[in-house]
Amino acid sequence: MRTKQLFLVAIALMVSPALLFGAGTISGKVTYTGTPAKQKTIDMSKEPTCAKQHTTPVTTETVVTGPNNVLENVVVYISAGAPDESSAPAQAVTFTQKGCQYIPHVLAMRTGQELKVVNDDQTSHNIHPLAKVNREWNKSQPPGTPPLSEKFDKEEFIPVKCNVHPWMHGYFAVLKTSHYSISGDNGGFSLPNLPPGKYTVTAWQEDYGTQTQDVTITGNETKTVDFAFKAKPY
Amino acid sequence: MNEVSKRLFLSVALIVSTAMPLMAQEAHVGNLTGHAANGKKLYRRFCIGCHGPLGDGNGENAPWIDPKPRDFTAATFKCRSTPTGTLPTDQDLYNSVGRGFYNSNMPHWDALTDQNRIDLVAFIKTFSPRWTTEKPGDPITIPPEPAVTMQSITHGAELFQKMECWKCHGQQGRGDGPSAPTLTDSKDQPIRPYNFAAGGDDSRFKCGVTNQDVYRIFMTGLDGTPMPSFADVIQPNDAWDLVHFLRTLQTTRHSKENEVLKAAGGKIPVKAPDAGSDNKGSGGGQ
Numbered sequence: 231m232r233t234k235q236l237f238l239v240a241i242a243l244m245v246s247p248a249l250l251f252g253a254g255t256i257s258g259k260v261t262y263t264g265t266p267a268k269q270k271t272i273d274m275s276k277e278p279t280c281a282k283q284h285t286t287p288v289t290t291e292t293v294v295t296g297p298n299n300v301l302e303n304v305v306v307y308i309s310a311g312a313p314d315e316s317s318a319p320a321q322a323v324t325f326t327q328k329g330c331q332y333i334p335h336v337l338a339m340r341t342g343q344e345l346k347v348v349n350d351d352q353t354s355h356n357i358h359p360l361a362k363v364n365r366e367w368n369k370s371q372p373p374g375t376p377p378l379s380e381k382f383d384k385e386e387f388i389p390v391k392c393n394v395h396p397w398m399h400g401y402f403a404v405l406k407t408s409h410y411s412i413s414g415d416n417g418g419f420s421l422p423n424l425p426p427g428k429y430t431v432t433a434w435q436e437d438y439g440t441q442t443q444d445v446t447i448t449g450n451e452t453k454t455v456d457f458a459f460k461a462k463p464y
Numbered sequence: 465m466n467e468v469s470k471r472l473f474l475s476v477a478l479i480v481s482t483a484m485p486l487m488a489q490e491a492h493v494g495n496l497t498g499h500a501a502n503g504k505k506l507y508r509r510f511c512i513g514c515h516g517p518l519g520d521g522n523g524e525n526a527p528w529i530d531p532k533p534r535d536f537t538a539a540t541f542k543c544r545s546t547p548t549g550t551l552p553t554d555q556d557l558y559n560s561v562g563r564g565f566y567n568s569n570m571p572h573w574d575a576l577t578d579q580n581r582i583d584l585v586a587f588i589k590t591f592s593p594r595w596t597t598e599k600p601g602d603p604i605t606i607p608p609e610p611a612v613t614m615q616s617i618t619h620g621a622e623l624f625q626k627m628e629c630w631k632c633h634g635q636q637g638r639g640d641g642p643s644a645p646t647l648t649d650s651k652d653q654p655i656r657p658y659n660f661a662a663g664g665d666d667s668r669f670k671c672g673v674t675n676q677d678v679y680r681i682f683m684t685g686l687d688g689t690p691m692p693s694f695a696d697v698i699q700p701n702d703a704w705d706l707v708h709f710l711r712t713l714q715t716t717r718h719s720k721e722n723e724v725l726k727a728a729g730g731k732i733p734v735k736a737p738d739a740g741s742d743n744k745g746s747g748g749g750q
Contacts, residue, residue: 368548368690368691375696393647
């Protein structure tokens, strides 16, 4: 009986090392205190092919908030303590230009991971990632041309813009770790599959900067870590 | 260690540590070899006033000039024969120093000898660690230029519409397109697109004067500026057609392209019914 139990445990351990080593989760919410600056309305009249795609006014997305004072588009990631991961995932991430906006506004990817840039509009865009650590490049993408395939080799938060349409702003969060999560419309993020250890969690918001917290995982538990950014009034 | 010998030690350490990368850096063009150590003296004499002691473009003249001097610490250069996002070749930098930059305060340095120039190129490369970790890009291949014909010019005009160059450059290439007023370079300085209609026979481009230079400009892009690379979206032969059309925007310049256009009646036939060459760019969207 005992042997059988031991045997089953051994099988389970072989199948799922996480059961032996533990796979904890760090999750939480990102909120703000104070009053954020109002987002500006974008005037797309110079680009009628985009303007007509929007039935409600379009605003800038520097600070995107949700009910209960939550912040969206905050990149939360393990900045220290995670084991080094060598190769990037084979799957590409996609950055889409639609309605003269970037979707998503903040796109996270691994260093060396393929980035596909798609132009879904009837107008030309140029993709201009203003990298300082990675190489800065600038490519034109007329409508109807195939997606561009690019990648970045170094960790960096890169602002992206289109020179033709000055209101278009986005970010590439190029990270060394695959343990990242971008806060959604409920301000929530989740970093699962963490073996026991000491971690530093960093939250980055494009206007409010970064905050860090240290978290220790001992087994399979879920640790709640919340971030609260002080909103800038302008 | 007493105070004097401590200071001496630190000074020596500082000199050695700053000289170490310098001693390694070289530049090669043809059978010229440049050395950074020699370039340093020349830089101090000729370049430091604009480009600054740290090579970051913040020389004492910088507040008064526009466009701003190149920031060598970023290692992003406009005039290259290499693809966007890659380092220029030594030849590219050597040419830039000699030729200067049209419509800017960078003069063409004919006061310098060839050896001076190549030494300066070697020294400029010491301002950024990129030069030790990356190789320059592979220069793009420029196929031989085909004949200038009305067909080539007409096709070029179609590309000018399709690639939406007019959004910044304007329908007559005067730098007055709808996006022109809001253009900023990568350091957030306002910047204007090239005005093809100005200058007559004397007009030059930022990176040269020949048709090859024009070809190179839009096929590699001017890194650090709003001008992107079109290498992924224009075929090499089509690129030559665009070059020929662009020359006709230089309306007061004597050129083969303008002769051919004049001989054909002076007007470029347009394909799409509402995209005549006299229209102000009304936002596209055909």
